[in-house]
């Protein structure tokens with residue numbers, strides 16, 4: 455079923471049609487457009503009009519080369535350079551996202567339809583991997599809450615489940631039993647509706663490279679990176695906690711919450727400090743902050759919870 459959002463739904467703002475069209479033409483020009491735009495390893499000019507967000511960190515961003523060549527995306531292999539090497543053939547246009555479960559307006563929504571009605575913002579957020587490295591990434595995206603509100607969250611919805619594309623012919627990692635495919639993730643509804651939680655569609659002023667989860671991925675900056683699921687094709691509102699890939703794989707090592715927490719170590723290594731990617735092997739280690747530094751905004755979500763138990 456293909457359907458559009460009703461036009462009388464409330465949005466804080468509307469992205470000008472020209473921005474949306476420009477983005478579409480960029481996307482259909484495939485990865486070549488992005489490569490052509492790179493001068494000195496960075497996009498020459500911002501091509502996506504995105505207003506800066508006050509929710510950004512003021513830390514200097516990680517270099518574009520590091521953000522786009524040191525990745526985790528097991529659909530393309532387990533090596534950090536596998537995604538940039540093997541994601542080039544992924545078809546990302548056309549793309550649609552199925553929204554279902556406890557929503558008033560379920561359906562399959564084209565990405566163009568989704569993006570035509572949101573205000574894209576640049577949000578500079580830290581991504582902290584459970585493997586104890588971190589990057590600061592200038593994402594372009596919009597609050598997940600905007601999309602969920604448009605779809606109409608029903609009162610019984612307690613969780614949001616996300617699913618990555620399953621397409622083994624274009625995702626060579628899915629031809630191996632590395633994980634239980636497709637990759638799935640989830641958030642509690644209050645986490646999903648929090649203004650820091652975004653759906654990212656770009657970075658460094660340009661469309662999202664495939665290795666970073668094109669054309670649309672989640673970014674939850676106070677949680678370990680594995681929660682930030684890439685290349686999303688399905689979003690379901692549920693009343694129970696949905697299964698999540700890494701918890702299913704190894705539930706004593708990876709929990710549902712996965713809030714960045716320097717006081718709760720991974721069973722096989724410490725989470726007390728992190729290696730800042732790009733800062734050099736010996737120079738760039740620093741103490742990890744509770745909730746990845748976003749405690750002021752999100753700590754209240756977990757009032758009364760034992761975060762050593764709910765890891």
Ligand SMILES: Nc1nc2c(c(=O)[nH]1)N[C@H]1C(S)=C(S)[C@@H](COP(=O)(O)O)O[C@H]1N2
Nearest residue numbers: 525526527528583618637679680682683684
């Ligand atoms: N579908 C999918 N999403 C995924 C992953 C993956 O393997 N598959 N890896 C996760 C992990 S462990 C991390 S740290 C981040 C890395 O995002 P980046 O490569 O854009 O930095 O993506 C997350 N999202």
Ligand SMILES: [Mo]
Nearest residue numbers: 583584679680
């Ligand atoms: Mo990660």
